Amino acid sequence: MRAGLQRFARNRMALFGACILAIVGLLTVLSPLLYPAGAFVLVGPPLQQPFGRFLLGTDVLGRDVAAGVVEGARTSLLIGISAAVSAVLFGAVVGAMAGYYRGTVDIVLMRVTEFFQTIPAFLLAMLLVVILSPSVFSVIIAIAAVSWPGIARLVRGEFVSLGGREFILASVGLGANAPRIIFRHLLPNCLSSIVAVGSLLVATAILLETGLAFLGLGDPNVMSWGLQISAGRVSLRSAWWVCTFPGIAILLTVLAINLVGDGLNEALNPRLRER
Amino acid sequence: MSETILDICNLTIGLPKGADRASAVADLNLTLRAGEVTCLIGESGSGKSLVARAVLGLLPVPRVRVTGGQILFEGEDIVRADPRALARIRGARIGMIFQEPMTALNPLHSIGQQIEEVFRIHTRLGRAERRDRVVQLLADVHLPEPARIARSFPHQLSCGQRQRAMIAMALALDPKLLIADEPTTALDVTTQAQILHLISELQRSHGTAVLFITHDFGVVADIADHVAVLQRGELVESGTRAAVLDAPRHPYTQALIAAVPKLLVPHRPKQFFGPTMLESIDARKAYQARGLFGRGRATVALDGVSVTLRRGETLGLVGESGSGKSTLARAMTRLLTIDSGDIVLDGDDITRIPARLMRPHRQKIQMIFQDPYASLDPRQRVADIIAEGPIIHGTAPAVALMRARELLGLVGLDPSAADRYPHEFSGGQRQRIGIARALALNPKVLVADEPVSALDVSVQAQVLELLAEIKTKLQLSMLFVTHDLRVALQICDRIAVMRHGVIVELDETANIYAAPRHPYTKALFDAVPGAAWSHAMANAAQ
Numbered sequence: 001m002r003a004g005l006q007r008f009a010r011n012r013m014a015l016f017g018a019c020i021l022a023i024v025g026l027l028t029v030l031s032p033l034l035y036p037a038g039a040f041v042l043v044g045p046p047l048q049q050p051f052g053r054f055l056l057g058t059d060v061l062g063r064d065v066a067a068g069v070v071e072g073a074r075t076s077l078l079i080g081i082s083a084a085v086s087a088v089l090f091g092a093v094v095g096a097m098a099g100y101y102r103g104t105v106d107i108v109l110m111r112v113t114e115f116f117q118t119i120p121a122f123l124l125a126m127l128l129v130v131i132l133s134p135s136v137f138s139v140i141i142a143i144a145a146v147s148w149p150g151i152a153r154l155v156r157g158e159f160v161s162l163g164g165r166e167f168i169l170a171s172v173g174l175g176a177n178a179p180r181i182i183f184r185h186l187l188p189n190c191l192s193s194i195v196a197v198g199s200l201l202v203a204t205a206i207l208l209e210t211g212l213a214f215l216g217l218g219d220p221n222v223m224s225w226g227l228q229i230s231a232g233r234v235s236l237r238s239a240w241w242v243c244t245f246p247g248i249a250i251l252l253t254v255l256a257i258n259l260v261g262d263g264l265n266e267a268l269n270p271r272l273r274e275r
Numbered sequence: 276m277s278e279t280i281l282d283i284c285n286l287t288i289g290l291p292k293g294a295d296r297a298s299a300v301a302d303l304n305l306t307l308r309a310g311e312v313t314c315l316i317g318e319s320g321s322g323k324s325l326v327a328r329a330v331l332g333l334l335p336v337p338r339v340r341v342t343g344g345q346i347l348f349e350g351e352d353i354v355r356a357d358p359r360a361l362a363r364i365r366g367a368r369i370g371m372i373f374q375e376p377m378t379a380l381n382p383l384h385s386i387g388q389q390i391e392e393v394f395r396i397h398t399r400l401g402r403a404e405r406r407d408r409v410v411q412l413l414a415d416v417h418l419p420e421p422a423r424i425a426r427s428f429p430h431q432l433s434c435g436q437r438q439r440a441m442i443a444m445a446l447a448l449d450p451k452l453l454i455a456d457e458p459t460t461a462l463d464v465t466t467q468a469q470i471l472h473l474i475s476e477l478q479r480s481h482g483t484a485v486l487f488i489t490h491d492f493g494v495v496a497d498i499a500d501h502v503a504v505l506q507r508g509e510l511v512e513s514g515t516r517a518a519v520l521d522a523p524r525h526p527y528t529q530a531l532i533a534a535v536p537k538l539l540v541p542h543r544p545k546q547f548f549g550p551t552m553l554e555s556i557d558a559r560k561a562y563q564a565r566g567l568f569g570r571g572r573a574t575v576a577l578d579g580v581s582v583t584l585r586r587g588e589t590l591g592l593v594g595e596s597g598s599g600k601s602t603l604a605r606a607m608t609r610l611l612t613i614d615s616g617d618i619v620l621d622g623d624d625i626t627r628i629p630a631r632l633m634r635p636h637r638q639k640i641q642m643i644f645q646d647p648y649a650s651l652d653p654r655q656r657v658a659d660i661i662a663e664g665p666i667i668h669g670t671a672p673a674v675a676l677m678r679a680r681e682l683l684g685l686v687g688l689d690p691s692a693a694d695r696y697p698h699e700f701s702g703g704q705r706q707r708i709g710i711a712r713a714l715a716l717n718p719k720v721l722v723a724d725e726p727v728s729a730l731d732v733s734v735q736a737q738v739l740e741l742l743a744e745i746k747t748k749l750q751l752s753m754l755f756v757t758h759d760l761r762v763a764l765q766i767c768d769r770i771a772v773m774r775h776g777v778i779v780e781l782d783e784t785a786n787i788y789a790a791p792r793h794p795y796t797k798a799l800f801d802a803v804p805g806a807a808w809s810h811a812m813a814n815a816a817q
Contacts, residue, residue, distance in 0.1 A: 166650035169610055170712065174664035175637035177630075184663075188654040 004192065007267035014263020020256035024249075028074040035067035039223035043067075047239045057241045059232055065242060069249050072225040076253065079136065079224075080206040083143035087205075088198040090144065091151025096182055098152070099159025110156070113149045121146040125208055129217045136219045139212055143205045154197055158190035192268030200261035203254045210250055225250050280451050280484040281307040281330065285344035288325050288334065288508075299325045299339065300508045307452065307484040312475065314487045314495045314516075317505035318531075318731040319702070323488050326505075327456045329354075330486065331371060332361040349451065367397040370445030370483075374457040376437035380429040386413075386440045387425030393447045412443040416473060434596075435466035439473065446477060453478065456488045463595035464758065468802040471498050490731065492535045493761075493804030496520055504528045520808060534736040536761035538800075538809040540788045546768065549586030551619075552752045553607060553640065553720050556581050558616035560602055560776075576602040577613065578776035584720065589746065589753045591767030591784070593760055593799070599776040604724045604756045608642050609633055621719060638668060641713035645725035647705035651697040657683070657708055658693035664716040675715075682711040687741060703734035707741065714745065721746070722754045727762060739766055760799055761809070764788055772796045 008014055027034075037043070042062040043054070050057035056065040098109040116124075125142040132138035162168060163186070171181050212218050213226025220227075225246040232242030286303040290296065299322040307313050317323040328334050330346055332353055346353040348364065356364070365371075373379040381389060387409050394405045406425075413421035416439040429437055438458060445453055455474065459467040475498050478485050487498060495502055495516070502520065503513040504527065512525040523529045560577040576599040584590045594600040605611045607618055609625055617626045625636050641664075644650035651660055661682055662675035670678075680690040686707040697705055706726060713721060723742065727735040743766055746753050757763050763770050764784060771781040772795065780793040791797045803809070 166644040166646055167652045169605075170642065170644060170650055170709075171652075171663065173608055173610055173637065173642045174712075174716065175634040175667050176663070177667075180667070184655075185652050189652070 004264075004268040008263050011263045011266065013259050014267075017256040017259025017263065020252055021260060024073050024077065024253055024256070027070050028077055031067075031070045031074055034070060035064065037067075039063060039067040039071040041067075047235065047242075050241045050245070056245045057239070059228070059239070059242045060235050061231075065228070065245055068223050068228045069225070069245055071223040072228060072246060073249065073253070075136070075222050075224040076206045076209060076250075079140055079143065079209045080202045080257075083140045083147065083205040083209070084198055084201040086140065086144035087147035087201055088151050088194060091148035092155045092187070092194060094148070095152040095155025095157075096159060096187065099156040099163065100178065100182055100186065102160075102163075106156070109152070113152050116146070117149045119146075122208065122211060125212060126215065126217060129212055134217050134219055136222055139209055139218060142212070143208045146208070147201055147205060151194065151197065151201070154193060155190060158193060159186055162186055162189055192264075196261060196265035196268055199264055200258060203257035203261065206250070206254055206257070277309045277311070277482075279306055280309050280349060281305075281486070282347040283326075283330070283344070284347065286326070286329065286341065286346060287343035288322065288329055289340060289342035291338045295320075296508065298342065298508060300329075300505075302344070303505075303508075303510050305503055305510070305513070307486060309451070309484050310479065310482045311500040312478060312485040312487055312498050313501040313503060314489060314499035315503050315505060316489055316492065316495055316531075318490060318733065320507070321505040322508040323490075323505050324456055327371075327454050327486060327488055330452075330454060331365055331369060332356070332358075363397070366393055366450075367448045368450050369452045369454060370447075370450040372438070372441050372445050372453070372455040372458040375461050376434065376441045377429060379441060380437060382429050385426055385428055386432070390425075390440070390444045390447055393444060397448055408447070412447055413440065415446075415477070416440070416443045418443075433466075434462055435470065438462060438466075438470055442470075442473065442477070446481065446483075449481060449483075451484060453483050453485045454488075455485060457490070458487075459494065460489070460491075464760075464802040464804070465595065465798055467494075467804060468497075471804070474498065491804055492520070492532060492732070493806075493809065496805030496808035504531070531733060532812075534733040535805075535809075536732075536736070536739075536759070536765050537813045538761050538764065538803055538806055539813040540764050540785050543768075546587065548588045548768075551583045552586050552621055553584040553754065554582070554617075554619040555603065555607055556617045556619065558603065558606055558613045558618065560599075560606060560611070560613045575776050577606065577616075579616070580773075580776070580778055582771055582778060582781065584752050584754055586719075586752050587750060588769065589743075589755055589767045591763035591770040592754060592756045592773060593758065593763050593770055594773035595758060595799075597775075598773040600756050600758075600773045601724055602776075603773070604642070604722050604754060607754065608640050608722050609636075610642070634668070638664075638716045639718055640720040640722065641716055641718040643706075643709050643713050643721060643723040643726045646729055647702045647709060648729075650709050651705055651712075653697055655696075656693065657695055657697065657700075660697070660708065661693075661712045661715050664712065668716065679711070679715065682714055683708075685714065685745070686711045687737075701734075702730050703738060706730060706734075706738050710738075710741065710745070714749070717749075718751070720752045720754065722756070724756045725758065726755075728758065735762070742766065760803055772799065 040063065043064045044058055044062050046058055046060050046062040048054050048058040054064050054066065056069065059065055094109050098106040125146050128142035128145055129138050132141060168181060168185060171185055210226035213224045214230045216230060218224050218227055228246040229243045236243055283303055283305040286300060287298050288300040290299050303326065315323045315326060329341055330353065334340055341354045390409045390412060391405045394400050394408060409425050410421045413424050418424045418436060418439050459470050462470060471494065489495060499516045502516055504511050506527045512519060512523065512528045519528060523532055558577050558580045561573040561575045563573050580603055592600045592603060606613045617624050620636055621639055623636060625633065658676050658679045661679035665675040665678065666672055680693050683690050683692055688704060688707055727738050730738060755767055767784050770784050770787050771778045774795050780796045787796065791800055
């Protein structure tokens with residue numbers, strides 16, 4: 001793992017992504033200090049030009065766009081990371097069970113996984129949010145529910161290929177039970193692939209969240225980038241800045257996460273490393 | 276003296292920074308003449324395969340490249356030739372055969388198409404003419420029904436047939452030089468003997484110069500005219516076969532030859548063995564092939580095998596791939612279940628008891644695996660690997676870790692190895708770690724599945740010695756699975772010869788050696804590479 005991080009540090013694009021992410025993270029932490037009043041407060045006249053009194057201008061209602069971007073970063077990261085982590089945990093458990101026990105367990109779990117994969121992800125997420133009523137929690141659940149199948153298939157594949165290896169047989173020969181083999185030997189050996197794919201999942205989750213918020217399915221009481229764009233779209237021709245700055249924030253964050261994810265993938269994945 | 280085909284002068288191949296040495300091959304001089312086989316022999320990491328790749332212009336540049344010297348092929352310097360000129364030479368005037376015929380052939384094209392491709396690239400022959408030449412070539416390498424083989428895909432052929440097809444492809448345009456990189460290492464001994472015979476027959480009839488890369492002195496004895504010995508990138512000795520094999524001058528060559536297992540039974544005092552420790556009674560196992568529609572044909576791996584291992588005894592299980600020897604070893608350690616029959620360990624029938632109740636029995640029987648790279652968990656420290664067994668069986672972790680360090684000493688490793696990870700060790704050292712792990716539970720029976728077949732000969736000898744020593748010291752019984760009769764003769768008290776899931780002959784080692792009864796056993800003895808040379812060596816030693 002340490003050697004992997006060293007390889008990661010040598011990848012310039014990945015480091016660039018990590019820097020952007022660090023800045024976004026910093027803004028999230030500093031948002032209560034920068035904008036103590038919050039993003040929903042009316043601070044001045046509506047539709048003010050950017051780079052004047054307000055750094056990024058104001059929207060139709062006279063809310064500070066910069067405050068929204070900073071607070072939206074918190075929402076996006078919170079939802080992106082929690083949804084990705086839940087998806088990874090759930091997917092890993094399903095994949096591990098299928099890959100370790102094989103047979104009927106495998107067949108049943110994989111058919112369920114494929115069932116989830118055949119439904120268009122965004123529609124399913126919308127449906128879930130509508131059923132659960134829009135809130136941060138239900139958005140996380142919805143995004144996790146559509147993201148886990150990929151992880152499950154990945155972990156299953158790794159388990160199947162590792163399962164026949166002699167060191168696993170050796171553990172069986174020593175008398176190790178299933179949890180020991182799964183948690184001591186199999187999972188640590190596919191951790192790097194999980195980390196690499198899981199990090200990319202964060203980016204997808206942020207995009208999904210933005211989409212949901214844009215359609216008005218996000219938590220109405222929490223400022224997010226999708227909500228900002230949704231609010232700004234009516235005035236897009238007269239006030240370009242309301243939509244543009246949250247859009248740039250989404251672009252940079254997702255790009256940064258993808259760069260970091262690719263970097264991790266290259267650094268931790270032994271099959272790519274040999275090239 | 277015949278015409279010089281390949282002249283390697285002061286060849287130096289540089290390695291990237293951070294490698295274990297500055298150059299993979301340093302100042303190598305080698306001359307190949309028409310109609311002669313030159314064997315380049317060396318252990319893993321000696322740089323022998325890189326020499327072959329350099330001659331073909333196939334080094335993984337820019338990381339590894341020729342930094343000095345010349346490779347003159349018929350007077351033309353390959354090192355400085357431009358890629359297009361090189362492509363005209365490769366395949367047409369230099370043929371090549373690789374170690375693993377399955378991966379060297381494209382699985383999606385038929386054998387005929389792949390050989391035809393050579394003609395399409397290098398000649399202007401018409402379609403029908405190409406077809407005829409392909410069938411002729413396949414007949415030349417003694418493949419049965421060449422027309423049918425030409426239509427087959429690689430996976431439909433056996434390993435030996437694939438290697439024959441590879442040879443046909445390499446010789447398609449009657450090259451001046453044939454490069455063979457360990458072409459028989461992945462094959463069974465009987466197939467290996469046939470392929471070696473084929474190569475030397477074709478080479479003599481075509482007058483080809485052959486660069487034959489191998490690690491096996493037995494193969495060298497069978498096929499070489501000239502021998503060149505490579506040690507860590509340096510040519511330490513070269514000369515005619517007789518000169519190098521019978522009177523090696525360099526200490527490294529001497530050590531290598533001394534480490535080659537001899538085809539004879541070492542003298543052992545008559546021993547009396549205790550009661551039966553491990554027994555299989557009429558064990559049967561079939562692997563069900565699953566086709567697209569329902570069940571396919573079953574492969575029978577064990578067909579009524581009965582064998583006993585007595586206390587203090589080493590029983591050899593010898594056979595070629597697919598003989599069922601590994602299946603039997605795994606069935607006897609209950610790593611897989613058999614379809615019918617019984618496995619009795621120390622008086623208890625362990626055939627069908629559930630995994631949970633199996634645990635106490637696991638202490639008594641431990642396995643050593645073939646591949647030292649795959650049998651250790653890469654994410655665990657050596658101490659944790661060795662201590663795992665005792666910890667599972669309820670020993671306090673601190674005690675188990677202490678004991679792991681002692682065991683490292685027992686298998687000849689430094690106790691400081693305990694805190695390192697498996698990838699920091701060489702193949703032989705890893706195999707020692709595997710042995711320490713097996714010993715950690717104080718087993719009564721050791722099952723060793725090809726424990727030395729992935730190791731270099733010099734390391735092989737050390738590991739075998741260690742196994743024999745530990746077995747005597749701890750009074751263990753051992754089931755020793757191997758494909759190499761020479762190794763089995765060295766270490767086993769009795770030998771069981773397996774073929775197609777059946778034991779065809781089972782007898783005391785000395786009897787089997789002196790008078791093999793079953794024709795298959797005789798065939799195995801005949802196929803041992805360098806058998807004649809080994810006999811001569813053995814007689815000289817006595």
